[in-house]
Amino acid sequence: MMKLKLHKLLHSTGGEMDLSVNFNIREGQFITLFGESGAGKTSVLRMIAGLMEPDEGLISVHDQIWYDSEKKINLNPQKRNIGVVFQDYALFPNMTVRENLQFALQKGQNHKVINELIEIVELGSLESRSPLTLSGGQKQRVAIARAIVQRPKILLLDEPLSALDAKIRIKLQDYLLDLHRSFGLTTILISHDVSEIFKLSDHVIKMKQGSILKQGSPTEVFINQEISGKFKFAGEVLHIEKQEVIYVITVMIQSTIVKVVAQESEVTDLHIGDRVMVASKAFNPIIYRIDA
Amino acid sequence: MDWGPLILTFQLAAVTTAILLFISVPLAFWLSNTRSKVKPVIETLVSMPLVLPPTVLGFYFLIAFSPANAFGSFLDQYLGLSLVFSFFGLVIASVIYSLPFMVHPIQTGMAGLPKSLTEASYVMGKSKLETLLRVQLPNIKSSILTGVILAFAHTVGEFGVVLMIGGSIPGETKVASIAIYEEVEALNYAAANFYSMVLFIITFIILLLVYMSNGGYLKRFWK
Numbered sequence: 047m048m049k050l051k052l053h054k055l056l057h058s059t060g061g062e063m064d065l066s067v068n069f070n071i072r073e074g075q076f077i078t079l080f081g082e083s084g085a086g087k088t089s090v091l092r093m094i095a096g097l098m099e100p101d102e103g104l105i106s107v108h109d110q111i112w113y114d115s116e117k118k119i120n121l122n123p124q125k126r127n128i129g130v131v132f133q134d135y136a137l138f139p140n141m142t143v144r145e146n147l148q149f150a151l152q153k154g155q156n157h158k159v160i161n162e163l164i165e166i167v168e169l170g171s172l173e174s175r176s177p178l179t180l181s182g183g184q185k186q187r188v189a190i191a192r193a194i195v196q197r198p199k200i201l202l203l204d205e206p207l208s209a210l211d212a213k214i215r216i217k218l219q220d221y222l223l224d225l226h227r228s229f230g231l232t233t234i235l236i237s238h239d240v241s242e243i244f245k246l247s248d249h250v251i252k253m254k255q256g257s258i259l260k261q262g263s264p265t266e267v268f269i270n271q272e273i274s275g276k277f278k279f280a281g282e283v284l285h286i287e288k289q290e291v292i293y294v295i296t297v298m299i300q301s302t303i304v305k306v307v308a309q310e311s312e313v314t315d316l317h318i319g320d321r322v323m324v325a326s327k328a329f330n331p332i333i334y335r336i337d338a
Numbered sequence: 339m340d341w342g343p344l345i346l347t348f349q350l351a352a353v354t355t356a357i358l359l360f361i362s363v364p365l366a367f368w369l370s371n372t373r374s375k376v377k378p379v380i381e382t383l384v385s386m387p388l389v390l391p392p393t394v395l396g397f398y399f400l401i402a403f404s405p406a407n408a409f410g411s412f413l414d415q416y417l418g419l420s421l422v423f424s425f426f427g428l429v430i431a432s433v434i435y436s437l438p439f440m441v442h443p444i445q446t447g448m449a450g451l452p453k454s455l456t457e458a459s460y461v462m463g464k465s466k467l468e469t470l471l472r473v474q475l476p477n478i479k480s481s482i483l484t485g486v487i488l489a490f491a492h493t494v495g496e497f498g499v500v501l502m503i504g505g506s507i508p509g510e511t512k513v514a515s516i517a518i519y520e521e522v523e524a525l526n527y528a529a530a531n532f533y534s535m536v537l538f539i540i541t542f543i544i545l546l547l548v549y550m551s552n553g554g555y556l557k558r559f560w561k
Binding site: 095096124126130136138140150152 | 452461
């Protein structure tokens with residue numbers, strides 16, 4: 047469990063802003079910070095990483111205090127073991143791709159993790175290249191892999207995918223999910239892309255003007271609730287098929303596969319792998335007891 | 339022809355540059371990171387040799403280092419150092435005189451380095467020193483090279499400071515620029531021309547190398 051209580055007066059272009067947030071994160075959660083620019087999302091990430099000091103507050107991670115303004119505790123970034131993916135990637139230009147990853151190794155750490163990561167994000171053919179010669183998507187893969195080398199408990203990503211085109215973005219989202227699961231990370235992401243948030247995160251914190259406006263699951267935060275829908279399930283699109291004039295979308299909800307009929311207009315911005323909400327209003331379900 | 343003054347000149351420049359490199363890296367690092375209120379004062383002091391006539395610096399060094407005064411006599415009595423009219427005194431004076439030429443390029447280089455590189459390294463658990471040596475310095479190589487060469491060239495071209503506190507002791511403080519002045523005074527134009535020509539050519543080559551390497555010409559040449 048990670049507890050955050052942060053308070054800081056920020057000086058930005060639009061004048062002073064009072065950043066004041068208070069939230070908890072469970073281990074293994076994938077959290078997204080969402081909100082217009084200047085809402086204070088990056089500042090929150092920087093305070094978690096120890097790169098910015100709050101005016102007052104408390105950060106505790108698994109009962110370890112990282113920051114406590116009352117007890118004057120402020121762990122420096124070196125001691126927090128956090129993986130950070132910076133908006134500008136922050137790859138070291140004086141090192142090759144592999145050297146960038148090696149640099150992140152901790153004292154006495156097994157080198158095996160490097161090969162493992164290079165394989166997961168498919169950097170094998172690029173490992174001896176200089177970061178300066180890579181495309182944006184390639185740089186981002188290196189940055190993400192590098193952030194995980196040190197086996198952090200927490201991964202912070204500041205709008206890592208916003209500069210990439212849609213196709214690469216989807217691929218990178220898959221890498222992220224994969225890494226989040228296989229390395230048992232608690233991930234905090236800043237994103238503006240609602241479909242990305244639906245795909246990746248299980249908790250959204252919507253910020254405005256330095257405070258939390260709303261938080262909850264992506265559906266709770268984004269879907270204008272209570273469309274009188276009694277049945278509502280989140281799932282993943284597995285297949286989209288055109289049949290005559292309608293479409294049949296196959297959706298996986300938990301471990302059940304269901305088919306949903308849809309119209310062309312609903313299908314246009316749906317893709318395989320998208321997270322969707324299947325809801326239904328005003329119908330009469332059949333209910334029966336399951337005899338054991 | 340007496341090569342002594344030329345050799346002395348390049349010895350002085352080499353020693354000065356080496357010392358400056360050690361002083362300037364931490365100083366530039368501090369200047370580019372600090373928010374301290376004394377920063378403008380330190381920056382001003384570092385830059386003073388750019389605008390002050392060298393004779394002013396030389397004059398104050400002469401006064402300060404003089405065994406007749408407190409600082410000079412302290413050095414003389416307790417450390418056995420005499421900084422006036424000695425090679426060592428020239429080194430100290432040159433270090434201060436060429437300081438801005440080394441500090442400025444390195445400071446500019448460090449300030450131009452994206453902050454996220456440093457932060458990424460800190461987040462990976464690397465200390466400030468390790469980050470400086472493995473991330474920051476390797477990425478401002480061309481700034482360091484510029485600093486080294488400008489400081490070297492500037493020390494070679496020094497005259498006023500040397501004249502004030504070094505005098506003209508052969509093999510000790512008689513550097514090429516002083517030698518030229520003396521040869522001209524003695525109407526010995528051939529010798530003056532020799533020293534001048536050597537300085538001219540070497541300084542030209544040094545500066546040419548800086549501009550070529552910063553423009554990437556050398557890399558193309560080597561590859």
